[in-house]
Amino acid sequence: MEHKIDFIQSEALPVLDNLLRKEANEGSYDFAYVDADKLNYWNYHERLMKLVKVGGIIVYDNTLWGGSVAADPATVGHRGGAVTQSTIQFNKSIAADPRVDISLAPLGDGITVCRRIY
Numbered sequence: 001m002e003h004k005i006d007f008i009q010s011e012a013l014p015v016l017d018n019l020l021r022k023e024a025n026e027g028s029y030d031f032a033y034v035d036a037d038k039l040n041y042w043n044y045h046e047r048l049m050k051l052v053k054v055g056g057i058i059v060y061d062n063t064l065w066g067g068s069v070a071a072d073p074a075t076v077g078h079r080g081g082a083v084t085q086s087t088i089q090f091n092k093s094i095a096a097d098p099r100v101d102i103s104l105a106p107l108g109d110g111i112t113v114c115r116r117i118y
């Protein structure tokens with residue numbers, strides 16, 4: 001399968017931006033899995049909305065962030081900081097995004113399955 005795999009080890013945003021420079025890449029991907037730095041999830045989403053085809057799937061990991069997104073801020077300890085706030089905002093934004101259908105599965109640390117609908 002080696003000829004089908006293009007392994008890139010890098011900061012994710014410049015790689016996605018680079019892919020978007022080539023018009024043929026737009027709407028060409030069937031699937032993306034996002035599990036990098038949580039503060040950039042929305043930035044990844046905006047780029048993946050262009051790269052993944054209509055009907056394609058994006059999976060975002062850790063969208064419950066240890067349950068902290070739904071917990072009393074006084075009880076969440078080290079998971080109550082910037083990543084929690086960012087994940088809460090991401091969850092609200094993706095739930096309101098008309099370009100996608102989503103389901104947040106309470107599996108592990110929370111997995112949001114997202115299908116691009118247009």
Ligand SMILES: C[S@@+](CC[C@H](N)C(=O)[O-])C[C@H]1O[C@@H](n2cnc3c(N)ncnc32)[C@H](O)[C@@H]1O
Pocket residue numbers: 010011012013035036037
């Ligand atoms: C939770 S781990 C991912 C584990 C991976 N999904 C697996 O199952 O092996 C998060 C990974 O994101 C990488 N990462 C963090 N920030 C990143 C960024 N800005 N761009 C690309 N990768 C990043 C980290 O180096 C780390 O390997």
